[in-house]
Amino acid sequence: MQDHNKEQQSHGKPNKRREMTRRQFLSYTLGGTGGFMMSLPLIANLRFAVDPLLQPKAESDWVKVIDVEKITDTPTAVNFEKNVVDGWYESDKGFGAWISKDASGDVFALSPICKHLGCTVEWEKNVNYPNEYFCPCHAARYTKDGKNLAVAPAPLDEYDVKIENGSVYLSQIKPNTRVE
Amino acid sequence: MLKSVYNWIDERLDITPMWRDVADHEVPEHVNPAHHFSAFVYCFGGLTFFITVIQILSGMFLTMYYVDDIVNAYKSVDYLQHQVAFGVIVRGMHHWGASLVIVMMFLHTLRVFFTGSYKAPREMNWVVGMSIFFVMLGLGFTGYLLPWDNKAYFATQVGIQIAASVPYLGQYIETFLQGGEIVGAQTLTRFFALHVFFLPGALLALLGGHFFMIRKQGISGPL
Ligand code: HEM
Ligand code: FES
Numbered sequence: 001m002q003d004h005n006k007e008q009q010s011h012g013k014p015n016k017r018r019e020m021t022r023r024q025f026l027s028y029t030l031g032g033t034g035g036f037m038m039s040l041p042l043i044a045n046l047r048f049a050v051d052p053l054l055q056p057k058a059e060s061d062w063v064k065v066i067d068v069e070k071i072t073d074t075p076t077a078v079n080f081e082k083n084v085v086d087g088w089y090e091s092d093k094g095f096g097a098w099i100s101k102d103a104s105g106d107v108f109a110l111s112p113i114c115k116h117l118g119c120t121v122e123w124e125k126n127v128n129y130p131n132e133y134f135c136p137c138h139a140a141r142y143t144k145d146g147k148n149l150a151v152a153p154a155p156l157d158e159y160d161v162k163i164e165n166g167s168v169y170l171s172q173i174k175p176n177t178r179v180e
Numbered sequence: 181m182l183k184s185v186y187n188w189i190d191e192r193l194d195i196t197p198m199w200r201d202v203a204d205h206e207v208p209e210h211v212n213p214a215h216h217f218s219a220f221v222y223c224f225g226g227l228t229f230f231i232t233v234i235q236i237l238s239g240m241f242l243t244m245y246y247v248d249d250i251v252n253a254y255k256s257v258d259y260l261q262h263q264v265a266f267g268v269i270v271r272g273m274h275h276w277g278a279s280l281v282i283v284m285m286f287l288h289t290l291r292v293f294f295t296g297s298y299k300a301p302r303e304m305n306w307v308v309g310m311s312i313f314f315v316m317l318g319l320g321f322t323g324y325l326l327p328w329d330n331k332a333y334f335a336t337q338v339g340i341q342i343a344a345s346v347p348y349l350g351q352y353i354e355t356f357l358q359g360g361e362i363v364g365a366q367t368l369t370r371f372f373a374l375h376v377f378f379l380p381g382a383l384l385a386l387l388g389g390h391f392f393m394i395r396k397q398g399i400s401g402p403l
Contacts, residue, residue: 052359052366053352086364089250118337 058085062162062169066099071107071168075100075123075133075144078109080170097159097170098123098133100144102178111157111173115148116140121156147179155179202395210402221295222399224288229387231281235319236380238274246326248372250365253328278320285316297400305393312386315379322375328368336371337363 020028065078075098084093097109098121110133112120119137126134132149133142133156141149146156155176162169190196209215211222245260245267247253261267289309292298298306325336340363344354359366 050356053355055360058361084362086250086362087360087366087369089365 060160060171062171064167064169065097066168068107068163068166068168071099071101073101075110077112077123095170096120099161099168102145107161107163107168108178109159109161109168109170110146110176111159113157114140115152115154115156143179145178146176205395208399208402211399221287221291224284224291228281228284228288231277231284232383232387234273235277235281238270238277239376239380241270242274243376248326248369250328250368253326253368257327274323278323281316282320285313289313295400295403302393302397302400305390305397308386308389308393312383312390315383315386319375319379319383322371322379325368325371326375333363336367 061083063080063082065080066076070076077096077098079094079096081092082095084091096112098112099107099109101107112122112133114121114135114137116135116138119135121133121135121140121142123133124130125136126132126139129141131144133144133146135141135151138151140151142152142156143149146158148155155178157173158176158178159170160172160174162171211219213220213223242260245256245264247256257271259267261271292306292309321336321339325332340354340357343357344350346353355361357367357370358364359370
């Protein structure tokens, strides 16, 4: 490339505009075209691969689980089934919840899945720990609000709750909102 | 007969210099176990490659029966192991080889470390070697889910939870690996694709670089 420029200059016409050499022009156009042609399949494939990241979170149905009269200050266990879509499969999956009323009479529901390693917690499972959720696997304990007292690194998850016509409905599981 | 076939091709394509350049070089005394028995530590790299070849071959044959769908994956593995002739052996090779390849790779890495072979001018090959190490761990992780039994399912669940604990990016890594919100049908297809196409592809490219550099720089000198 340099030789080429020198050649031009030696002809007595100073190359002030720094014109592009033929070789530069060809490598830019060929490189650009090649890059463009490669980018189309690449973009399509990448978008295809990351699609799950860009999907909105699936809306969860409300499921009727128990009459509101049956809910007391002491947590009650409920089991219910929810329709779960897994790609091209649809199935009914079992869920559990512990439902109780707080001091101001509001109904709330906690997920029984231990935040340590995922075993199932139970209210007053261990006689030594009254008024607490206890996990039999590694002795994690939680308050009635789900606050983690031992072993577990986080409070129990909570369900979205709605009361309609005297029944309790549950849907999505979300991080605990009742403790700090 | 073979000789004349070779000569016939060589006359036309002049292939002798090509393989000479790749294969025809002296093994220095300090890496030859026939001279110093302790030089067997230099074999671990080759053994790692040998088992990698076994993994690739047995894996290719496993895919003749294996199905990456949550309803049929377990059944297909059960079938290929118990109904197909030599199924126990082919699956056994892949199953035990997966652990052995990690062991060999680890021993090879120890040899490189204690002979100081990672030092200049071979730093780049240490980096490539580490990349091979992580690709290999990836192959082990993605392969482990494929039989779709309880052990596979919950090992993957735990593994993905560990990945999800990465600060800030964790939840995106989790969704990307799972291909959705749960470990399910789309996780299995994803892991299968990674296990048999993407990671072996990356592995072969890295191995190519690894061997090219070894050939170019030679084996490191005696201690
Ligand atoms: C160095 C490379 C590889 C490693 C470390 C590896 C590792 C594994 C592991 C740990 C399993 C689970 C085996 C079990 O639980 O019994 C597995 C399964 C499987 N792998 Fe690989 N793999 C490798 C390469 C490949 C390749 C190249 C292919 C195909 C082209 C392949 C195809 C499969 C298939 C179809 C299965 C499911 C069948 C089964 O579980 O027995 N693998 N692999
Ligand atoms: S899983 Fe509950 S304490 Fe470990």
